[in-house]
Amino acid sequence: MGDSHLDGRWSVLPTPDLWIVSGVAKHGASMEPNGWQDAVFEALRRARIRQVGYVPDAGHARLIARAHAEADMRAVVLTTEEEGVALAAGAWLGGDRAVLLMQSSGVGNCVNMLSLPLNCRMPFLALVTMRGEWGEFNPWQVPMGNAAGPVLAAMGVLVRRVERAEDAAETVEGAAALAFDSAVPVAVLLAQRLIGAKVWVR
């Protein structure tokens, strides 16, 4: 991917993982095969995830597109991340397994809602793409990016972190087993370095 994808407003570091032009994920780009994100999707499928609640994030674009295309999954677009915590609780009450896909900024929106899986001793699984921690251009992402892991831990969520692409699927698979077999809340933080920092170009 070369400079031809930069249109003078903003784009991303030229990693093969993310392809963004003019502020929106380029249509169709998220359906292109992507090594570690496809592996994470397969891990979710092996974990028998049926409901995928999400607030869109470029780092989750491939997972979201695949969830929508998967007959055995229901992808549910949310207006705010805390809805996904409640969705997952309802799914579990009905016998389904759910995952919540969000960006680190969404962690703060979830805090009180986490009392639901915690009080009810229900499983909870979230995949969090990190912003504000590596190569971040937008200072507004930094406070919640910096606090996302500690805030989750303070609420009693078990936090796992992925730094390298080759660890992503295995970490998610282990987190899903931990969440659903031991009925605990688990969040996997996907490092910004893994996703690719957004670069704004004037």
Next chain:
Amino acid sequence: MSEGQLDRRAAVAALLRDPGDLLVVTGLGGTTYDAGAAGDRPENFYLWGAMGAAAMVGLGLALARPARRVLVLTGDGEMLMGLGALATIAAQALPNLAVAVLDNGRFGETGAQLSHTARGTDLAAVARGCGWGRACTVAAAGDLEDLRLRLRNEPLFAVVRIAPEEAPRVLPPRDGALLHHRFRAALLGP
């Protein structure tokens, strides 16, 4: 808008009459007590916290059990905290989920402060604006039986205008793990 007139206990008892295998999710506060007073059963999942969660718990449940009817019963304050859920649910266009909001225009748990619905917000109009094809407001006791039937058969959003008077506390179980495990056992077996 004038005050609602319906007695909340009588209204909920009417709406939950002959529950059969109806799956019920209640929001924290008055509707949890009302549902408990109408008859505790394992297929009732009461929220005692997580304000704003009720409608979304109903959505996850309704998606998981498409052959079962799900009724979310909550109050105006609880619904107002999770208004976005009305858009999220409408976007899924499910046939088996209904939401009924007992609207007294008050935050009943905290001193009966006036809520937004007493200051001009029309929740049925909000639901329509979010894409709900069927939304209604019921204010008369004589309409409750028709509403009961609609809530069991349609993807309906209903506002039930109740009087602001507080009802005696009837406290169903509040241990979340107990509520969760008995609900799943009743629905899915041991």
